[in-house]
Amino acid sequence: MGILARLKARHETVVGSRHYQGSALVLTMFIMAGMLIVALGSAYVALLGIKGGGTQAQSTKAYFAAEAGAERLIWEVRKHGAVHSFNPNVASFSGTLVASSSYEVYFTQKVPSIIFTSIGEYMNTRRSVEIKFEG
Numbered sequence: 001m002g003i004l005a006r007l008k009a010r011h012e013t014v015v016g017s018r019h020y021q022g023s024a025l026v027l028t029m030f031i032m033a034g035m036l037i038v039a040l041g042s043a044y045v046a047l048l049g050i051k052g053g054g055t056q057a058q059s060t061k062a063y064f065a066a067e068a069g070a071e072r073l074i075w076e077v078r079k080h081g082a083v084h085s086f087n088p089n090v091a092s093f094s095g096t097l098v099a100s101s102s103y104e105v106y107f108t109q110k111v112p113s114i115i116f117t118s119i120g121e122y123m124n125t126r127r128s129v130e131i132k133f134e135g
Contacts, residue, residue, distance in 0.1 A: 058125040061101050065120030066129040069095065069103030073116055073131055092116070 072095065086092045086107035094104040101122040109115040114133040119126055 055125070058123050059127060061099065061122040062120045062125045062127040063129075065097055065101035065103045065122060066118045066127050067120070068097060069093075069105045069118030069120060070116075070129045070131050072103075073105050073118065077133070086116075 072093065076093070088107050088110070090106070091104045092107055094102065096102045099122070101120065103118055103120045105116055105118045107114075108117045108130075116131040116133075118129045118131065120128070
């Protein structure tokens with residue numbers, strides 16, 4: 001038996017039949033498709049985290065703008081002394097802060113306690129803080 005015949009016989013005993021010749025390629029394709037699905041899923045989760053972090057940062061800036069409006073209200077009350085002189089549901093005062101954030105303070109309720117609402121806004125996010133004066 002020649003060398004070529006021996007190699008062919010050995011190849012047929014190792015591989016078996018011709019049905020298995022393309023199986024390595026198919027198996028590789030399935031593994032690569034699985035890896036692609038895992039990579040795309042991980043990228044999507046990371047993208048959601050980045051977007052959520054940006055929304056949280058905007059919300060925090062809007063909250064601090066609302067807090068600035070509340071502090072201004074306290075300053076105005078200490079300076080002028082009268083809380084009853086504000087008009088209901090009309091912006092008592094407003095202001096713009098650095099980084100394009102702003103606030104508006106509204107007189108919302110008089111009885112049984114005096115309540116103001118300070119609304120802070122940054123980009124498309126709004127947060128509000130309620131200020132209650134007793135007595």
